[in-house]
Amino acid sequence: MHIPDGYISPATAGTMYALTVPFWYVASRRVRQALTQRTVPVLAVFAAFSFILQMFNVPLPGGTTGHAVGGTLLAIVLGPWAAVLGITVVLAIQALFFGDGGILALGANCFNMAVVLPLVGYFVYKVVSSGSEATSSRRLLAAVMGSYMAINVAAFFTALELGVQPHFFHTADGTPLYAPYGLNEALPAMMGGHLIIAGPIEALVTGLVFAYLQRSHSSLIMAEAPRKSEGKLWLLWGALALVAFATPLGLLASGTAWGEWASEELKGLGLGFIPRGLERFEGWWPAPVPDYGWPKMGAVIGYILSAFVGVALVAFLCWGVGRRLSRRGLPRGEPSLGGLPKDEG
Amino acid sequence: MKGEGFLTRNISALTRAMESILLSEDLARAPGLLQGLDARIKVVTFLLFIVTVGLAKSLPVLGGICLLVLALAFLSRIPLGFFLKRVMLFIPIFTAVIAIPALFITPGDSLVTIAGKTVITEQGARTAGLLVLRVVDSLSFGVLLMLTTPWTRLLGALRWLRLPSLFVAILSMTYRYIFLLLHTANNMFMARRSRTVGRLSGGENRRWLGRTLTTTLAKSHHLSEEIYLAMLSRGYRGEVLALDNLSLRRRDFFWGAFALVAASVLLWLNLQ
Numbered sequence: 001m002h003i004p005d006g007y008i009s010p011a012t013a014g015t016m017y018a019l020t021v022p023f024w025y026v027a028s029r030r031v032r033q034a035l036t037q038r039t040v041p042v043l044a045v046f047a048a049f050s051f052i053l054q055m056f057n058v059p060l061p062g063g064t065t066g067h068a069v070g071g072t073l074l075a076i077v078l079g080p081w082a083a084v085l086g087i088t089v090v091l092a093i094q095a096l097f098f099g100d101g102g103i104l105a106l107g108a109n110c111f112n113m114a115v116v117l118p119l120v121g122y123f124v125y126k127v128v129s130s131g132s133e134a135t136s137s138r139r140l141l142a143a144v145m146g147s148y149m150a151i152n153v154a155a156f157f158t159a160l161e162l163g164v165q166p167h168f169f170h171t172a173d174g175t176p177l178y179a180p181y182g183l184n185e186a187l188p189a190m191m192g193g194h195l196i197i198a199g200p201i202e203a204l205v206t207g208l209v210f211a212y213l214q215r216s217h218s219s220l221i222m223a224e225a226p227r228k229s230e231g232k233l234w235l236l237w238g239a240l241a242l243v244a245f246a247t248p249l250g251l252l253a254s255g256t257a258w259g260e261w262a263s264e265e266l267k268g269l270g271l272g273f274i275p276r277g278l279e280r281f282e283g284w285w286p287a288p289v290p291d292y293g294w295p296k297m298g299a300v301i302g303y304i305l306s307a308f309v310g311v312a313l314v315a316f317l318c319w320g321v322g323r324r325l326s327r328r329g330l331p332r333g334e335p336s337l338g339g340l341p342k343d344e345g
Numbered sequence: 346m347k348g349e350g351f352l353t354r355n356i357s358a359l360t361r362a363m364e365s366i367l368l369s370e371d372l373a374r375a376p377g378l379l380q381g382l383d384a385r386i387k388v389v390t391f392l393l394f395i396v397t398v399g400l401a402k403s404l405p406v407l408g409g410i411c412l413l414v415l416a417l418a419f420l421s422r423i424p425l426g427f428f429l430k431r432v433m434l435f436i437p438i439f440t441a442v443i444a445i446p447a448l449f450i451t452p453g454d455s456l457v458t459i460a461g462k463t464v465i466t467e468q469g470a471r472t473a474g475l476l477v478l479r480v481v482d483s484l485s486f487g488v489l490l491m492l493t494t495p496w497t498r499l500l501g502a503l504r505w506l507r508l509p510s511l512f513v514a515i516l517s518m519t520y521r522y523i524f525l526l527l528h529t530a531n532n533m534f535m536a537r538r539s540r541t542v543g544r545l546s547g548g549e550n551r552r553w554l555g556r557t558l559t560t561t562l563a564k565s566h567h568l569s570e571e572i573y574l575a576m577l578s579r580g581y582r583g584e585v586l587a588l589d590n591l592s593l594r595r596r597d598f599f600w601g602a603f604a605l606v607a608a609s610v611l612l613w614l615n616l617q
Contacts, residue, residue: 004436005483006476010399028511037583038573039511044518045526045569049562051519052526055358056558059351059550077562089512089519096491096499097366099436099484103392104399173453175468177402177475180447208555209562217563 001069001151001158001198002094003109005102007179008161009169016161017107023115027084034079043082047089050074054090058201066197068205071113071154072121072147076210077220083118108161112154121150134218140211147206148199152191155198159183159190351550352538359531363524365431372492377421379493383597384502390604391490397608398482404471406615407478413607414485421493428492432485440480444473496520501589514585522568529564533557 008016031039053070060066075083088110094100101109129142163186166176179186213221373380379387394410401407418428453468491499500517504510537553545553 004440004480005395005399005487006440006479010396013399028509032511037577037581038569039583040514040518040585041572041576042569043515045522045565045572047515047519048522048526049565051523052359052530052561053558055362055527056530056554057351057355057358058554059547061547073562077566085512085515089515092516093519093523096487097369098362099432099487102483103487104395104483171402173468174451175453175475176447176451176472178479180444180451180469180472180476185450204551205555205558208551209559212555212559213562217559217566220563220566 001109001113001155001194002091002101003105003112003158003162004099005104007102008105008108008165009178010104011169012161012165012178013102013104013107016105016111020107020111020115023084023111024088027081030081031079031085035082042078043086043089046074046078046082047086047093050086051090051093053205054094056205058205060201066201068202069113069117069151070202070205071117072125072143072150072202073206073209075118075122076125076143076146077213080118080122083122084114087114087118108158112157112161116157117150117154120153121146124149134221135214139221140207140214143210144203144207148203151202152194152199155190155194156187159186162186162190351545352534352541356531356534356538359527359534363527363531366524369492370495372423373495375422377423377493379417379421379489381596382493382600383591383593384494384498385505385591386593386597386601387490387494388499388502388506390601391486393604393608395483395486397611398479398486400612401479401615402475403615404474404478406611407475407482409614410482410611411478411485414482414489418485418489418492421489423489423492428485428488431492432481432488436484437477437481441473441477444476447473447476498591501587501591504587504589505591510585513587517587518572525568526561526565530557530561533560 005013031043035042050070053073054067056067058066058068071083071087074086078086091101091106091109091114095103095106095109123146125142125146127142128145129136129139132138132142160183162179163181163183165178166180166182169177171177181189210221398407398410401410415425415428419425448465448469451466451469451472453466455463455465456467456470457463457465494502497517500513503516504513534557537557
């Protein structure tokens with residue numbers, strides 16, 4: 001997922017730096033508050049750990065190996081904001097020493113892997129695990145789900161950044177100047193690889209480590225400060241709103257998202273027949289907001305509104321499920337011994 | 346063989362990483378053109394070059410930049426074979442593979458036709474060439490900077506550029522502890538290998554890897570506490586001070602002027 005220099009234009013690289021800087025600022029303030037003087041040694045050692053983790057070859061079925069990113073794991077152990085800084089440091093070292101990811105593209109790489117990845121991973125982990133015990137299997141499930149979702153959302157952003165290049169940057173005769181593939185090619189290629197290969201590796205490694213942490217070092221998992229401020233969650237919501245506002249980017253993609261074809265489009269894709277079940281069920285669900293567009297409104301506003309409605313629906317669902325689960329769960333907040341003070345997302 | 350392969354592969358990957366970092370430190374301290382320059386001016390001018398590479402839109406300009414980097418590497422007495430291997434392995438090859446489909450699917454004027462059908466378009470060939478050359482050029486500048494600048498000097502330059510001191514401090518310590526943890530992890534793999542007789546299943550290996558990673562994580566946590574106490578005992582009060590003895594000499598100004606002129610000429614050629 002590391003974007004090398006040359007794949008994105010300097011303009012995109014600059015924009016991505018500008019998008020990432022506020023997150024770095026918030027992260028450094030929050031981490032200083034939570035860790036105080038410990039900030040430097042703790043982040044340095046954990047960044048080194050996450051660097052090593054990325055070097056480990058994980059044996060996969062079939063005799064091949066792959067490697068994980070470990071961003072969600074770091075967010076779970078250190079807290080999301082500390083993970084933002086830790087992964088940033090790792091990405092900087094990888095870019096400088098190994099040419100893994102570009103120097104101009106560092107802003108974009110940090111946005112995808114050091115901001116989106118740990119924040120999404122931690123958010124999912126928090127929502128799914130809320131109120132569960134440190135050693136419960138729901139918490140393990142939360143870590144696995146969080147890491148899988150996080151790496152895929154990060155890959156999605158990477159694909160977006162790469163995919164918009166030929167739309168915006170090309171010469172007069174149509175030669176793409178940077179990454180040559182549009183969203184139609186970049187999204188399926190990137191998402192396919194991550195949904196099927198990189199995502200499961202990430203989930204596997206996170207799950208293996210998390211399960212072992214639960215058994216022998218559970219203090220590292222439960223080292224959570226007492227929930228003082230749900231109010232600080234506004235930051236996460238703010239980030240989500242920002243993403244929702246960015247959804248009109250989807251309008252740049254001509255064609256339909258991978259796997260969301262209507263039956264006529266399936267015909268166009270070379271499928272001579274329409275799966276019969278599909279034909280029968282199509283139109284069965286009367287979508288209140290067909291094709292994400294509200295009647296008589298600009299497409300862009302429609303897109304943004306749809307994004308907000310979607311986010312609100314998903315959030316409501318998660319909140320409801322979380323509440324149900326937490327009522328059933330055991331009282332939380334057993335005192336943690338030897339754990340790290342952690343910034344709460 | 347399978348189980349041993351996995352352990353051996355990890356040992357060699359970790360060792361290679363250590364060697365590669367150490368080797369660049371060695372080269373950075375050897376005499377040469379770029380090694381003799383101030384780190385600050387080097388960071389600024391190399392960034393300028395990388396941005397120039399990003400803005401360049403023509404194949405000849407990117408090719409010219411490629412020659413410039415090779416000349417600089419030669420003048421800095423970096424073994425060219427080593428330099429090329431470091432730059433060209435993996436990322437440019439990977440990029441070239443990625444760029445192949447673009448030859449065929451980019452719409453445009455035909456370049457190669459087979460049986461009257463356009464197979465490769467001019468635009469496709471150009472975009473593939475631009476992508477690969479741009480990646481090679483930017484990567485070469487990055488590698489050259491690291492091969493000719495000791496890490497501590499580079500950090501000094503970053504501090505001078507007003508990067509947050511918190512970030513630079515973490516960066517410098519991370520670098521140090523990467524070595525320690527690489528060493529620790531390597532030892533664990535070695536120990537495992539020495540105790541392994543016969544084959545291990547993939548599942549067994551994965552479980553073992555999970556345990557090893559978790560142990561490394563717990564060790565890291567323990568280590569960070571110890572480092573913190575050690576820092577406190579030496580009077581650490583949350584502020585990191587560094588001694589940067591960077592000094593600009595006449596050759597630094599010459600180099601700066603050269604870089605400015607070179608970048609301007611390249612960008613001007615680019616507009617032609």
